Amino acid sequence: MRDVVTGARRVVVKVGSSSLTARGGGLDAALVDRLTAALADARARGGEVVLVSSGAIAAGLAPLGLTRRPRDLASQQAAASVGQGLLIGRYADSFGRHGHTVGQVLLTVDDVTRRAHYRNAYRTLRKLLDLGAVPIVNENDTVATDEIRFGDNDRLAALVAALIQADLLVLLSDVDALWTGDPAWPDSRRIADIRDDSDLAQVRIGGTGRAGVGTGGMVTKVEAARIATGFGIPVVLTAAPLAAAALAGEPVGTLFHPAERRPAARLFWLAHATAPRGRLHLDAGAVQAVVRRRKSLLPAGITAVDGAFTAGDPVDLVDTAGAPVARGLVNYDAHELPGLLGRSTPELAATLGPAYEREVVHRDDLVLL
Ligand SMILES: Nc1ncnc2c1ncn2[C@@H]1O[C@H](COP(=O)(O)OP(=O)(O)O)[C@@H](O)[C@H]1O
Numbered sequence: 001m002r003d004v005v006t007g008a009r010r011v012v013v014k015v016g017s018s019s020l021t022a023r024g025g026g027l028d029a030a031l032v033d034r035l036t037a038a039l040a041d042a043r044a045r046g047g048e049v050v051l052v053s054s055g056a057i058a059a060g061l062a063p064l065g066l067t068r069r070p071r072d073l074a075s076q077q078a079a080a081s082v083g084q085g086l087l088i089g090r091y092a093d094s095f096g097r098h099g100h101t102v103g104q105v106l107l108t109v110d111d112v113t114r115r116a117h118y119r120n121a122y123r124t125l126r127k128l129l130d131l132g133a134v135p136i137v138n139e140n141d142t143v144a145t146d147e148i149r150f151g152d153n154d155r156l157a158a159l160v161a162a163l164i165q166a167d168l169l170v171l172l173s174d175v176d177a178l179w180t181g182d183p184a185w186p187d188s189r190r191i192a193d194i195r196d197d198s199d200l201a202q203v204r205i206g207g208t209g210r211a212g213v214g215t216g217g218m219v220t221k222v223e224a225a226r227i228a229t230g231f232g233i234p235v236v237l238t239a240a241p242l243a244a245a246a247l248a249g250e251p252v253g254t255l256f257h258p259a260e261r262r263p264a265a266r267l268f269w270l271a272h273a274t275a276p277r278g279r280l281h282l283d284a285g286a287v288q289a290v291v292r293r294r295k296s297l298l299p300a301g302i303t304a305v306d307g308a309f310t311a312g313d314p315v316d317l318v319d320t321a322g323a324p325v326a327r328g329l330v331n332y333d334a335h336e337l338p339g340l341l342g343r344s345t346p347e348l349a350a351t352l353g354p355a356y357e358r359e360v361v362h363r364d365d366l367v368l369l
């Protein structure tokens, strides 16, 4: 038995499209029922469960007369719009038979990066759990454009696990474990434990299982596992039919052991869930202040600004060679900054007013990369 699993109270489970759809396409009711039964068992043992489920696009294909996942974003959004309703309806029905109510939570990257949205997402999930419901999370595909997309639900699941400070993340796929190489290759073997990045060095990743269904593949699962373990959350990666065994603590699949340190939850999201909307070029002194002394970034240390961001957006802080050293939430719109660069805060306050005394990026809104 795995103690980190049997001792886990709050669990995030992620299931991929390929584990929910029948060979011919469309949702497979039996696969959904088997998953909900496993999650209902975990609930019956006193656990809190959040499900991150893909499958909206896959479920929407057949009703729209499509045979495979479309390439263009608009068609994917249309399919997700049709399929998300079918998906949540299927879960509501299936969980309902175990006496559980489900709550749909659709997230975009903005929901977990802007401070107010981040708190909202947390509050909603927390309240659903407190009320005894099973939150079912997916990316809000119908409104997410390419630039604000998570793109894969593996990463979304790792970030949700961090958001709600889960004790365990279970990634369910169509393969029973992480293998040393593509399971189809002759010398590949299953891996029981990944303790750190050096254990991952031996792993080779091949193609995805079923082309045309999901998006993730093993690369995004390993990346999600690294994100979650970096946050101190253990991860079990196994096949969907083994969900019940995995959640009961049986040694199935691969266990990714957690790292010791837990970075502050909000900053963790900032580093992993955001795409920067701009770049602030720092002089050498500002790089020292921000990186070594963990200071806020002031206008005096900025030499140039790229991008069309507004206050509250994530931006990268880059050194004199242009390499990102930190990411932070900026306190000014891009067009305000050029007039402030290189000037001291007392001088700005004296000439422009006290509002201009504020930091460009406050140290509480900064994460080093
Ligand atoms: N090293 C590896 N270990 C395990 N599976 C691998 C590896 N390399 C490639 N794969 C393939 O990745 C597939 C899982 O990805 P995918 O089908 O996209 O999952 P999902 O739909 O659950 O996101 C497996 O079926 C397997 O064929």
Ligand SMILES: N[C@@H](CCC(=O)OP(=O)(O)O)C(=O)O
Residues within 6 Å of the ligand: 015, 016, 017, 018, 053, 054, 055, 056, 057, 058, 080, 138, 139, 141, 151, 152, 153, 154, 213, 214, 215, 216, 217
């Ligand atoms: N949000 C998309 C799923 C994206 C995704 O990561 O899919 P998968 O690789 O099957 O987990 C959907 O619901 O179709």
